[in-house]
Amino acid sequence: MAFFYFFFVLLLLLYVVGQVSYSVPEEMAKGSLVGNIAQDLGLDVKRLRSGKARLYTGDSAQYIELNRERGVLLIKEKIDREVLCRQTTPCALHFQITLEKKPIEFYRVHVEIVDINDNAPLFEKGDFKFKISESAVIGSKFDLERAVDLDVGINGLQNYILKPTDNFALKLHNQADGSRNVEMVLKQPLDREKNEHLSLVLTAVDGGEPQLSGTMQIQITVLDANDNAPVFTKSVYKANVAENSPRGTVVTIVSASDADYGSNGRITYSIGNTLDDVRQLFEVNEHTGEVRLTGNIDYEKSNNYRINVRASDDGGLTDTCKVIVDVIDVNDNHPIINIMSETNVISEDIKTTLSPRKWRKAL
Ligand SMILES: [Ca+2]
Ligand SMILES: [Ca+2]
Ligand SMILES: [Ca+2]
Ligand SMILES: [Ca+2]
Known part of the structure; x- marks a missing residue:
């Protein structure tokens, strides 16, 4: 052989x-x-x-x-x-x-x-979806798909471009095999309340003449974090209520809003007073914010109440407001006559000729 x-x-x-x-x-x-x-x-x-x-x-x-x-x-x-x-x-x-x-x-x-430049850089998928929490810290990295250009040399893949770059920067890492890892790095915090959906375009370009490119859409859904506390529409609500108003009377309605999503934005109202009798006299509907009478209020006992109402989201963030209730007097006091002694009883046949001084004396 x-x-x-x-x-x-x-x-x-x-x-x-x-x-x-x-x-x-x-x-x-x-x-x-x-x-x-x-x-x-x-x-x-x-x-x-x-x-x-x-x-x-x-x-x-x-x-x-x-x-x-x-x-x-x-x-x-x-x-x-x-x-x-x-x-x-x-x-x-x-x-x-x-x-x-x-x-x-x-x-x-x-x-x-x-070689001629007869192949554009190509991504396997046309789009890629991410779900990223708005609480993601700056510097968080997200691996992106690489493009492939079948051509060689200058006609092959040369670079990537990411747009827009408001929140993310592009980082390329050279690998031992000559390929490059593509990452986007968070550089500006996300805010679901401002922008829940972000759309970016990753473009891969070759160095041919004319230059060819391929693109991939990056769809980002920003997930909510509980980064907003409830906020009352007013810090002080004023209300008037007539004394002797029946139980269940709506005194006022308080309202708070929370910019977060789902349970992070779900508000529950409650009364925060602990040192007085407000809780015995008033209640707040935990869902609607309606403040109602639950007891008898009496102008003569108190003509003014201060109710501290708290709004809490499910994540434990709170805001408080004050409801100032002025009680309106209703003439409900019957005259009280103190009878001091029997001798003070005025006889019916008393002479009407008595002078005012003698009247007083007679009484
Ligand atoms: Ca070629
Ligand atoms: Ca090419
Ligand atoms: Ca919240
Ligand atoms: Ca949020």
């Missing part, structure tokens, strides 16, 4: 009388000229014909053919460099031209297939 191999190499050395190299771009149409092989090898076209010049490509597909009549090499089948060589460079076809009729001649031909 070794001997046979040695013999074969010797044969090559003996018979290789020349070699020629061409360089053609990929994707040339069928029938395009690769090179004038007869001229370049210094052969007469007649010799090519008479010598039964043939082209050997081995097992590889026949991309190039020899036109013996014209003494030229032509594209037989359109060459896609990306299919032929993938990321390998340089990409070349190697074949031989032999003249079978004596004197036997053997020529080597190399055809380099030059």
Whole structure:
């Protein structure tokens, strides 16, 4: 076997009388000229014909053919460099031209297939969705999908651009294998209350001429955090209520709002007074904020109440307001006559001629 191999190499050395190299771009149409092989090898076209010049490509597909009549090499089948060589460079076809009729001649031909920028950078998915809490800290990283450009060299992937850059910056990390990791890094805090949905575009560009690009939409849903406390519409509510008003009378309605979402913004009202009798006389509806009477209020006992109402969200954040209730007097006191002694009873037949002084004396 070794001997046979040695013999074969010797044969090559003996018979290789020349070699020629061409360089053609990929994707040339069928029938395009690769090179004038007869001229370049210094052969007469007649010799090519008479010598039964043939082209050997081995097992590889026949991309190039020899036109013996014209003494030229032509594209037989359109060459896609990306299919032929993938990321390998340089990409070349190697074949031989032999003249079978004596004197036997053997020529080597190399055809380099030059890349053209016929592939744009491509993302596998057209869009990518993230759910990010508005409480995410600055510097938080989010891994992005990489693009692929089948071309090589300057025609391959060169850079990424992220827009807009209000909240996120783009960071590229070179990997050992020559590829790059793509990350977006939070540089400005998110605020769900201002912007619940963000839409960014990641663009990958190559360095070809003209430059080609591919894009991916990045959809960000900002998740809520409980970063807003409830806020009452007023810090002080004033109300008047007539004494003896029946239980259940609505004194006033307090209202607070919370900018957060769901339970973070769900408000519960309660009365915060602890040191007085307000809780015995008033209640607040925990959902509606209606402040109602639950006891009997009496102007003569107290003509003014201060109710501290608290609004809490489910996350424990609160605000308070004051409800000042003025009790309106209603003339409900019957005259009270203190009878001091029986001798003070005024007789019915008392003379009406008594002077005012004597009246007083009589009483
Ligand atoms: Ca290409
Ligand atoms: Ca490209
Ligand atoms: Ca809240
Ligand atoms: Ca929030």
